[in-house]
Amino acid sequence: MIEIQHVSKRYGSSARKAVADLSFTVRPGEICGFLGHNGAGKTTTIKMIVGLLKPDEGTVKVAGHDVQREPLLAKQSLAFVPDTPEIYPQLTGLEYLNFIGDIYGVPAAQRQARISRFAEEFELTGALTDRINAYSHGMQQKIVLMGALLHNPPVWVLDEPMVGLDPRSAHILKELMAEHTKAGNTVLFSTHVLEVAEKLCDRVAIMKEGQIVAQGAVADLRAERGGESLESIFLGMTAR
Amino acid sequence: MRQLLALLRIYRTNGWRSFLSSMGTKRQALAIVMVVLIAMGMAPMLGTLGMTYLAVYQVGAGYGQGELVLVTAFLAGVAAMLFLGLFQLISAFYYSKDSSLLVPMPIPARTILLAKFIGVMALEYLTLAVLVGPALVIYGTLAGPGLLYWPTAVIIFLLLPVLPLVVASLLAFVLMRVTNLRRSRDLLRLIGGGIGLFLAISISRLMNSGIKNPEALVKAFASKGGLIETIGGRVPPVIWATKALGVGFTAGTQALHFLLFVLAVGVGFAVLAWAGELLFWGGLIGSGDGKRRETKAGQAALQKSAGIERSALRALVGREAKLLLRTPVFVLNSVIPLAVLPFALAPAIGQIRSALGQFDLARNPGLVAAAAIAFLCFLNAAGNIAATAVSREGPYIWISQTSPVPPRTHALAKLLFANLFAFLPMALIVGVGAYSGLLRGSAVIGFVVVGALATGALNAGGLTIDLIRPLLKWEDPQRAIKQNLNGLFGLLIGVVGAVIAGVGGFALNLVSPALVLPILGLLFAGLAAALTTLCLKTADARWGRYSD
Numbered sequence: 001m002i003e004i005q006h007v008s009k010r011y012g013s014s015a016r017k018a019v020a021d022l023s024f025t026v027r028p029g030e031i032c033g034f035l036g037h038n039g040a041g042k043t044t045t046i047k048m049i050v051g052l053l054k055p056d057e058g059t060v061k062v063a064g065h066d067v068q069r070e071p072l073l074a075k076q077s078l079a080f081v082p083d084t085p086e087i088y089p090q091l092t093g094l095e096y097l098n099f100i101g102d103i104y105g106v107p108a109a110q111r112q113a114r115i116s117r118f119a120e121e122f123e124l125t126g127a128l129t130d131r132i133n134a135y136s137h138g139m140q141q142k143i144v145l146m147g148a149l150l151h152n153p154p155v156w157v158l159d160e161p162m163v164g165l166d167p168r169s170a171h172i173l174k175e176l177m178a179e180h181t182k183a184g185n186t187v188l189f190s191t192h193v194l195e196v197a198e199k200l201c202d203r204v205a206i207m208k209e210g211q212i213v214a215q216g217a218v219a220d221l222r223a224e225r226g227g228e229s230l231e232s233i234f235l236g237m238t239a240r
Numbered sequence: 241m242r243q244l245l246a247l248l249r250i251y252r253t254n255g256w257r258s259f260l261s262s263m264g265t266k267r268q269a270l271a272i273v274m275v276v277l278i279a280m281g282m283a284p285m286l287g288t289l290g291m292t293y294l295a296v297y298q299v300g301a302g303y304g305q306g307e308l309v310l311v312t313a314f315l316a317g318v319a320a321m322l323f324l325g326l327f328q329l330i331s332a333f334y335y336s337k338d339s340s341l342l343v344p345m346p347i348p349a350r351t352i353l354l355a356k357f358i359g360v361m362a363l364e365y366l367t368l369a370v371l372v373g374p375a376l377v378i379y380g381t382l383a384g385p386g387l388l389y390w391p392t393a394v395i396i397f398l399l400l401p402v403l404p405l406v407v408a409s410l411l412a413f414v415l416m417r418v419t420n421l422r423r424s425r426d427l428l429r430l431i432g433g434g435i436g437l438f439l440a441i442s443i444s445r446l447m448n449s450g451i452k453n454p455e456a457l458v459k460a461f462a463s464k465g466g467l468i469e470t471i472g473g474r475v476p477p478v479i480w481a482t483k484a485l486g487v488g489f490t491a492g493t494q495a496l497h498f499l500l501f502v503l504a505v506g507v508g509f510a511v512l513a514w515a516g517e518l519l520f521w522g523g524l525i526g527s528g529d530g531k532r533r534e535t536k537a538g539q540a541a542l543q544k545s546a547g548i549e550r551s552a553l554r555a556l557v558g559r560e561a562k563l564l565l566r567t568p569v570f571v572l573n574s575v576i577p578l579a580v581l582p583f584a585l586a587p588a589i590g591q592i593r594s595a596l597g598q599f600d601l602a603r604n605p606g607l608v609a610a611a612a613i614a615f616l617c618f619l620n621a622a623g624n625i626a627a628t629a630v631s632r633e634g635p636y637i638w639i640s641q642t643s644p645v646p647p648r649t650h651a652l653a654k655l656l657f658a659n660l661f662a663f664l665p666m667a668l669i670v671g672v673g674a675y676s677g678l679l680r681g682s683a684v685i686g687f688v689v690v691g692a693l694a695t696g697a698l699n700a701g702g703l704t705i706d707l708i709r710p711l712l713k714w715e716d717p718q719r720a721i722k723q724n725l726n727g728l729f730g731l732l733i734g735v736v737g738a739v740i741a742g743v744g745g746f747a748l749n750l751v752s753p754a755l756v757l758p759i760l761g762l763l764f765a766g767l768a769a770a771l772t773t774l775c776l777k778t779a780d781a782r783w784g785r786y787s788d
Contacts, residue, residue, distance in 0.1 A: 011788070047787055050642050051641065051642060051784060052638060052641055052642060052784075052787045053787050053788060054784055054785065054788065071784070072644045072645070072646065073644070075642055075643060075644040076644035080638075080642050082638055086635040086636055086638070087636060087639065088559070088562075088563060088636050088639075090562065090563055090566035090567055091559075091562060091563075091566075094541070094542065094545050094546070095545075095562070097546070098545060098546055098548070098555075099555050099558075099559055100639075101546065101549075102549065102550045102551070102552060102554070102555030103552050103555055103556075103643045103644070103645055104643070104644060105549075105552070107549065108546065108547045108548065108549050111546045111547075111549075112542065112543055112546045112547060115542060115546050116542060116543075119542070125542070128541075128542060129541060131566075
């Protein structure tokens with residue numbers, strides 16, 4: 001579902017590559033946790049997957065579509081939640097969701113059903129007609145999530161999606177992710193919360209200085225390193 | 241003082257880097273080249289202002305009162321500082337992101353306030369250089385003042401913004417204390433802008449009020465320094481600054497008025513510090529708080545609203561309209577000036593008609609329409625709709641970039657909205673033209689058709705520039721439209737369009753009045769087609785690169 005082949009990215013004239021010859025795949029039916037310290041290259045990689053950045057080298061495919069050659073098909077196949085929930089503050093939550101529905105061509109019946117369901121689950125129904133600039137950080141994060149999931153694409157790419165969410169909403173999101181992958185879809189999400197990654201992910205990929213230094217099922221990684229916790233593995237792998 | 245200098249150093253570094261980023265570069269040399277290019281682009285405007293000041297100087301000098309040019313320029317500068325300063329000060333004092341960092345630090349309110357005040361003042365020198373600089377140079381070159389003139393002029397130039405900005409600061413403090421608008425910063429700025437505009441117009445009226453009475457005017461021309469007193473009498477520091485520099489006054493008078501001016505500035509700073517200690521914290525603390533308005537959507541509203549499907553293009557045009565009309569700072573820059581236009585023009589319509597009476601306009605409807613198109617080009621560009629369309633998306637651009645909609649559809653939606661918006665100034669011009677009797681019958685149709693083609697071309701040109709170098713990194717929407725060089729480039733394109741329509745129309749009218757509108761129409765249609773193609777191609781090429 002997500003295939004990254006020999007991808008590199010350098011910002012401007014910087015000597016260091018933000019992402020260096022990166023290759024990995026997230027398969028259908030899999031939740032993949034993307035781990036790494038700040039500046040490791042996670043967000044750069046995610047931005048290349050969703051088409052916000054163009055790789056200097058290599059290819060990125062989403063649901064079989066090359067992000068550079070077939071950008072519209074790739075974008076139609078994915079949901080993206082950025083690391084900061086910045087959305088049009090002058091629109092109401094409902095106007096924003098309707099706008100996203102129009103842009104992604106979501107049929108009215110599906111739109112109504114999904115907005116209604118998500119709004120209820122995230123306890124946002126009462127605030128849907130408020131302007132987004134009146135929302136708290138967490139509420140904005142919820143609206144971004146609802147917008148991203150509205151067209152029910154097969155691939156979800158979420159950059160630190162739990163930040164700002166209350167425990168109940170974070171729990172619901174985790175359930176949605178599990179439900180989505182059970183149906184044969186794909187979720188890639190970055191996080192700094194190792195406990196979440198350990199419990200939720202079928203596989204994790206640990207990045208350091210633009211490269212993946214370890215990847216695999218958490219159980220396999222632990223077995224390879226004599227039963228160490230994911231935290232110990234992460235700290236050992238990413239030590240500077 | 242140590243803390244003040246530390247804050248000023250930070251503001252200088254941050255301001256300079258913001259400036260470089262607004263230029264679309266990290267290199268100082270490139271930024272300087274761009275500033276020079278922009279200055280060259282503005283040369284005609286500066287030239288016109290310089291010529292006006294020269295004429296004012298010559299009129300004054302004819303009556304032994306060359307200082308008239310100084311008092312005029314100083315008043316213009318003070319009015320501009322009041323109008324522009326209030327916006328900037330409200331933003332700097334109450335809405336800058338550093339407030340949450342500075343408030344918990346052991347820094348006195350007056351220190352934070354002075355640092356922010358000086359930061360705003362530094363920005364205003366650019367405006368002041370344009371408005372006052374030419375007058376100081378003209379007077380210094382032609383009136384033959386002594387060597388002391390130049391250093392004194394520099395000091396007065398540097399201190400001139402202090403008093404109007406202190407007045408604007410006091411207004412900002414009062415607004416923040418007596419109103420409950422802290423959370424609605426855009427509305428607050430809208431009110432602030434209105435007050436600033438009112439003050440600026442008041443100064444202009446004060447200038448005019450002194451010269452309404454013919455007898456007083458004759459007396460003013462005849463008596464020494466009479467014109468200065470008549471025009472600037474209601475704003476004493478302006479009189480003091482003028483007399484400190486004027487060759488028509490003795491060295492003692494000059495020194496006395498210079499001291500008075502400097503003293504007034506000192507008092508201004510003291511008042512600012514005192515009022516700041518008294519009022520600033522109260523307005524600032526808690527400005528980030530606020531409860532969300534609770535309105536229940538209800539399932540019915542949800543079902544009704546979410547049950548309507550629209551095309552992506554229509555959704556994008558609708559979003560453009562909502563974001564523009566719901567962001568007061570955008571409305572203030574793009575809509576309000578147009579709404580004010582009929583009221584601004586109304587008193588002058590009679591004079592315009594009598595001035596144009598010598599021409600047989602009824603026989604030259606094409607020429608009238610061409611002049612109206614020239615005016616439309618300028619108004620359309622001044623609205624900054626197309627030339628800031630991408631920049632206005634700012635930090636939210638990721639939503640458009642990650643959507644499965646072709647870049648050219650996004651560009652087309654922005655262009656469509658800008659062209660639809662152009663019907664607003666068009667309708668106003670038709671209204672004013674019809675009311676005054678200048679624009680009638682076939683001229684109206686010609687104006688609308690060719691005007692639509694002209695604005696289509698200019699909007700495509702403006703949008704192309706914004707697609708190439710959008711200003712996307714902002715936290716305050718004001719930056720996207722007011723502090724965006726693309727708006728200036730758009731204005732320059734508008735001026736080119738106005739020149740094509742005006743000069744071209746005049747030239748064609750000399751050949752044959754019947755040719756004016758058809759030829760202009762063909763010209764603008766060709767330009768619109770070429771620039772729209774360029775715009776859409778630019779969108780395809782640039783859209784995916786804004787995060788690089």
